[in-house]
Amino acid sequence: MTVYFLCVVLLTMGLYCLVAKKNIVKKVLGIVIMDYAVNLYLIIIGYKTGGIAPVVEPKMLENGRLLESTLERFVDPLPQALVLTSIVIGLGVMSLMVAMCIRLYEKHGTFDMSVISKLRG
């Protein structure tokens, strides 16, 4: 139970960094921290106590069929498939955000959001 609570704390700190800081690169870091928290939460949901990784080895087979005892010990493979997708998409989105940071710096000369967001007549 406490494990879920710590995941939520990590998510909230990423959100605080995204909302409260003025520097654009810090906002990007906040989104990265939120990404980590969500991926960790998904993998924790799929964990089975005393479980082993879902990779079949030759000694687990018995004339072509999987032993029932090892079948009960595998960790849930479905959240791992989701998180694999999510990690790589996080990388792509972060590279797009860094490209936007670079273009904003070239146009305004600073990373400070309160200077950039002033409307010019």
Added chain:
Amino acid sequence: MKGMTLIVKTITDFVAGFIVIFGAYIVLYGHLTPGGGFAGGVIVACAFILLMLAHGSDVAFSKLPEKVAHVLDSAGALAFLGIGWFGMTAGFFFMNTFGRGEFFRLFSSGMILPINIAIAFKVGSSLFLVFSALAIFRRRSFRAMIEDELA
């Protein structure tokens, strides 16, 4: 972009080939051991990024030109789609119609191996292109900024 010192260049010459081979191993054995196309593709991209950081962008682009990287990127995505359409001939989209082979061999499990290779090409060349575009030293404005400071 200029390169780094002589020590870094020598170590890179030793290590970069091994990184590509290790990435290819993780891609090819993705259906037997943990790994797969995404992790292996990122490792291969890291090898080329190491070349670009240590020697400079000219040497890196002589090994893998920009146009070739764009072609590999699109070819990987189209190959993935093509394997899916090929399954349509036997039933539904992405149906596994290739030969299955035996357990625990390299050339087994149908369409998983070609899809891993296509994904590795796609992810590797995409990330190499993005890094070469993001590297600040190649932006004209940064060069103007340092020339202003040095002048």
Added chain:
Amino acid sequence: MANIAPQLYALLVFMVIGSIVAIETRNLLSAVISVSAVGFALSVAFLFLGAPDIAITQLVVEVLVLIILIRGTILLDNTAVDTHRDTLAVVTSLIFFGLILGFGAMIFGSRGFPEFGQPVMRVSRVYVQTGLPATYAANIVTSVILDFRAYDTLGEATVLFTSILGALALLRREGKVSGEEVVAA
């Protein structure tokens, strides 16, 4: 296998402390390196939770995130100074935190959520039992993402393609590319 809860708690506390350092420090380089430390601890946590596939992917993606962030932004401007404290942001974050905890307590109280260590596995039971005989692949996670659910992986490849295309289009080189000839009028 022994209970992994102590190691998991230690890693989570390390991650929380690392992100506090990343949020509050003024030097951008220190912030980026702290976030990378959080990412490496996350990769070790994935190993403890029985997901070696994810641990490898998280490790190499973390290295690439570090390289892209340092090479792309730190060279331009390295300081991040805040002038005043933004109370609206703190209040918003606290409200969000309270809402999540409230809903979580409601769901935990009504026993609708599985305990830590006992997943439901209604769909995964079929995948684990028929994974090896149906696809002949020993790695069950790979057979899930590339055989049973290959369409979702196609969607992911499309998202990656689009985001990289967007980044490349944003960073197009200004002016003429060297090598083109100017046609004399």
